[in-house]
Structure formats: structure tokens, C-alpha cells
Amino acid sequence: xxxxxxxxxxxxxxxxxxxxxxxxxxxxxxxxxxxxxxxxxxxxxxxxxxxxxxxxxxxxxxxxxxx
Amino acid sequence: xxxxxxxxxxxxxxxxxxxxxxxxxxxxxxxxxxxxxxxxxxxxxxxxxxxxxxxxxxxxxxxxxxxxxxxxxxxxxxxxxxxxxxxxxxxxxxxxxxxxxxxxxxxxxxxxxxxxxxxxxxxxxxxxxxxxxxxxxxxxxxxxxxxxxxxxxxxxxxxxxxxxxxxxxxxxxxxxxxxxxxxxxxxxxxxxxxxxxxxxxxxxxxxxxxxxxxxxxxxxxxxxxxxxxxxxxxxxxxxxxxxxxxx
Numbered sequence: 001x002x003x004x005x006x007x008x009x010x011x012x013x014x015x016x017x018x019x020x021x022x023x024x025x026x027x028x029x030x031x032x033x034x035x036x037x038x039x040x041x042x043x044x045x046x047x048x049x050x051x052x053x054x055x056x057x058x059x060x061x062x063x064x065x066x067x
Numbered sequence: 068x069x070x071x072x073x074x075x076x077x078x079x080x081x082x083x084x085x086x087x088x089x090x091x092x093x094x095x096x097x098x099x100x101x102x103x104x105x106x107x108x109x110x111x112x113x114x115x116x117x118x119x120x121x122x123x124x125x126x127x128x129x130x131x132x133x134x135x136x137x138x139x140x141x142x143x144x145x146x147x148x149x150x151x152x153x154x155x156x157x158x159x160x161x162x163x164x165x166x167x168x169x170x171x172x173x174x175x176x177x178x179x180x181x182x183x184x185x186x187x188x189x190x191x192x193x194x195x196x197x198x199x200x201x202x203x204x205x206x207x208x209x210x211x212x213x214x215x216x217x218x219x220x221x222x223x224x225x226x227x228x229x230x231x232x233x234x235x236x237x238x239x240x241x242x243x244x245x246x247x248x249x250x251x252x253x254x255x256x257x258x259x260x261x262x263x264x265x266x267x268x269x270x271x272x273x274x275x276x277x278x279x280x281x282x283x284x285x286x287x288x289x290x291x292x293x294x295x296x297x298x299x300x301x302x303x304x305x306x307x308x309x310x311x312x313x314x
Contacts, residue, residue, distance in 0.1 A: 018151055018154075
């Protein structure tokens with residue numbers, strides 16, 4: 001089961017680049033890039049921080065991809 | 068049946084390895100003179116051309132380091148905040164540069180070992196100068212590359228000349244970066260187990276034709292056991308309450 005995400009869409013909506021989002025949640029640009037590409041599943045804390053920045057829920061941002 | 072399969076596979080590999088090892092060891096005796104002469108010739112060649120080999124290897128490494136460093140530096144000046152692909156390009160270059168500088172420094176140390184071994188047959192001074200130059204160059208380049216990395220990632224902390232650099236650096240990494248470091252370290256641990264085993268086997272085979280003494284075995288044994296024990300001790304510590312992943 002993989003993890004899909006809508007980070008890119010939300011970033012575009014709020015006109016944020018990866019570095020900006022990284023600064024807001026205390027992560028590096030590289031980490032945001034890894035999450036967006038689906039190469040890294042963030043911890044619960046980081047997922048909650050990202051959701052808070054976009055004013056949404058973790059479930060709205062991250063979706064479990066059924067195999 | 069499912070449980071038997073891996074056991075059967077393991078036993079088959081052990082048997083095939085034993086047969087191959089026996090055959091290889093046995094056949095080595097027939098080529099003993101040729102192999103012995105080849106090893107002696109190789110050693111003579113290295114010792115005779117010691118400084119030339121060192122200059123070519125270390126010089127080539129220095130050129131590669133300078134090219135990659137200045138290329139990354141130039142790109143960093145042109146970097147715009149929104150260009151994620153360009154950002155990744157510089158990150159890749161720096162990701163290559165730091166380990167390459169470390170490898171050059173380690174290589175210089177090993178090559179200096181050859182100079183010391185050959186001290187009775189040739190003057191040591193050129194080798195010492197080469198070694199000191201390489202060490203100073205790699206140290207300066209490490210500091211400069213870390214500075215470049217800090218421009219790319221301003222949140223990174225630590226001075227490479229400080230003995231606590233590793234601790235400070237990892238402290239300033241976020242969860243994904245730490246995950247990458249831990250995963251890469253485990254991969255290195257796994258691979259090193261194979262490397263030790265391979266080198267030990269190679270030494271055993273070489274021992275058939277040439278006396279290499281006891282120190283290679285003691286050294287590999289010491290390194291292998293140290294690595295295994297440090298890994299086991301750290302894993303045990305982390306399993307019993309020192310896994311600090313709460314941010």
C-alpha cells in the first residue's frame with residue numbers, strides 16, 4: 001500500500017515553493033521534495049504540521065493508495 | 068515446505084562455495100609460481116613507481132574535486148528560489164563532492180603507508196610533502212564544500228574542523244535526512260559484512276601461494292568483530308528506550 005499526496009496542488013494553491021513550505025514546517029526543501037514524489041512517508045508530527053499550514057486535515061493531504 | 072526452501076538454498080550455496088573454494092585453492096597450487104611472480108612483480112612496480120602513482124592518482128582526484136566544486140559554486144550563484152530542478156542538480160553535485168573528498172583523503176593516507184613501507188629504498192620527504200599537501204587540500208575543500216552546502220541548506224549547522232561536527236550536523240538534519248543517513252549506514256553495515264568475508268577469502272587463497280603473515284587476518288578479524296559488536300550494542304541501546312525520535 002503506497003501513500004499518495006496532494007502537496008503539490010496545495011502548494012500551488014497557496015503560491016508556496018518547496019523551500020517556503022519547508023521553512024514553515026521546520027523541514028528541508030529536500031524533504032518536501034521527497035514527500036511530494038512519494039519517496040518518503042512523513043512522520044505523524046510532520047504530516048500534522050503540513051496539514052496545519054494548508055488549513056486542512058492530514059487525510060485530505062495524504063491518501064492511502066490501495067494495491 | 069516454504070521454510071525448507073531458504074534452508075535448502077543456503078545449504079546448496081554453502082556446498083557450491085566449498086566445492087568452488089576447494090577447486091580454486093587446489094588449482095592455485097598448479098599456478099603457484101605464476102601467481103607468486105605476478106604478486107611480487109605488482110608489488111615491485113608499485114614500490115618502484117610509488118611517487119608517480121601517488122602524484123597521478125591524487126592529482127587527478129584534486130582536478131575532479133576542483134572542477135565539481137567550482138561548477139557547483141557557479142550554479143549556486145545563479146540559483147533562483149523557485150527552480151527546484153536546478154536546486155536538485157546542485158544538491159547532487161555536492162552529494163558527490165563530499166564523499167569524493169573523503170575518499171581522496173583516505174586514499175592519500177593509504178598511499179602514505181606505501182611510502183613508509185618503502186622508506187629504506189627511497190627518500191621519504193617527497194612522499195611526506197605529497198601526503199601533507201593532500202591532507203591540507205582535502206581539509207580545505209571539505210570546509211569549503213560544507214560552506215557551500217550551508218548556503219544551499221541554511222538550516223545546517225556545524226564546523227567540519229570541530230570534533231563534534233557529526234553530532235551537530237545530524238542534529239540540524241530533519242527527519243527525512245536522518246532517515247536517509249540511517250538507511251545508508253545500515254546498507255553500509257550489510258555490505259561491509261560481505262566485503263570482510265570476501266577479503267578474508269582472498270587472503271586465504273593468496274596465503275596458499277605466498278606468505279602474507281598473520282596481521283591481515285588479525286586486522287580483518289578485529290575490524291569485523293568491532294563493527295558487529297558496535298552495531299549490536301547500539302541496536303540494543305536504542306531498543307531499550309534511547310530512540311529519540313520525538314521532535
